[in-house]
Amino acid sequence: MYRQPAHRSQSAHEGWRTPDVARSGELEALIALEQIGTRLRFSRNQEIYAQGESGGFWCQVVAGAVRITKLRSDGRRHIAEFCFTGDAFGLDRAAEREFSAEAVVDAVVMRYPRAATERLIDNNPVVARLLRDMTLKSLAAAQSRLALLGRTTAGERVASFLLELSERSDDRKRVELPMCRCDIADYLGLTAETVCRELSDLKRRKVIEVSPHSVRLLERFTLEAIGDE
């Protein structure tokens, strides 16, 4: 999995970097993309786009966190994805949005119009590759989450959620939880109460320390044993 560098810039380019050596033309591609994009600011719980809207653009998180959610007619909510700095979202090209996107905390987002992006793609293979890599990354993430939701216990889900966040954290031992418990629950297919209980259980077993918006990982190894199994 792609790791964030320890020192982050606030540049809109953040997250575009690939682990391998940059290919020729990549910088130009990034500049071209930045030129068609708009930088936007959203406050906590503000909607970025809504389920059912037409999707004339896609986005990338510059700072903060975004949740991609689906609300069912009976009120049940599902969170498909949490997006952090560097993550792209809203790439799908369906006629209308299947999901809505909301800021979990105050966030900065680059928004790219789809039509202009298409033109760039057709004229610049490097842009095409960037976009495809991002899409493939989303696909891989979605598929590994499918395996998680399909066949795992509540404990396993919570453990691998913490590990997933810690992979993306600056400090491997400390995980920030910008979202509330019911967001986590809707992401993991559990209830907020069960998430609480599993966190408390891990706390009782001295695997983690818990506070409402952050967790300290005391025994990563134990967590991994729970999460993989």
Next chain:
Amino acid sequence: MYRQPAHRSQSAHEGWRTPDVARSGELEALIALEQIGTRLRFSRNQEIYAQGESGGFWCQVVAGAVRITKLRSDGRRHIAEFCFTGDAFGLDRAAEREFSAEAVVDAVVMRYPRAATERLIDNNPVVARLLRDMTLKSLAAAQSRLALLGRTTAGERVASFLLELSERSDDRKRVELPMCRCDIADYLGLTAETVCRELSDLKRRKVIEVSPHSVRLLERFTLEAIGDE
């Protein structure tokens, strides 16, 4: 969702067609792709590629059905996807395969080497677009399945599974089930027994008729009511 034409050819191009008018250069793109591909035949339950292998190629189903599975160390299995005629699979470009692919029934598959595909992509925007469309389609499918696995009851899962298959079936009222009950169970995150019970329940309520490898939809409307809700 994209519907199969009523009359199918056995051409490797099957499934490439898009609902809108073909873009210029599309035929050339398809021919170029076909030239780098190999046509392969697999028998029931035969492995197409294995979890952990290096993924130097991607595939497309020409005939039959393929399941994309992940086996966990403790024996629990998860099926990420069933692929039918026209579906692409193994697109991800990770160092090694996260999932394995197996023929559900005897199947014909086109296999495309990744390196040659990359060259085509860089030289031909139409090929790039085709590949990206397929990837986006897989992504959309994975995300809507996430919502399904996250927050639904056994009955809802079975109902929407039947509807999903009927969307892709020639005869809207008759669904073929090439896979066994435990495949369905591993796909829906249930047990084979629960799948059976839900099917029996729908049968009892005269919504469907069931035989081991096919289902007749008597009351599609009821099924939709169960599936959406």
Next chain:
DNA sequence: CGCCAGTTTGACCAAGATCAACGCAAGTGG
């Protein structure tokens, strides 16, 4: 200080898993 949203904990309940038995059709070998 008191309020409020979010978190935590407990008691109870139900959906679905597990375990077990049986049915049934397609091989297989004598």
Next chain:
DNA sequence: CCACTTGCGTTGATCTTGGTCAAACTGGCG
């Protein structure tokens, strides 16, 4: 051709996990 096996499918009885409901707690913030 018929016993026997084998792999699925179906059904029932019981148990467990996690959901539901309710109440107490906590930390920010006006």
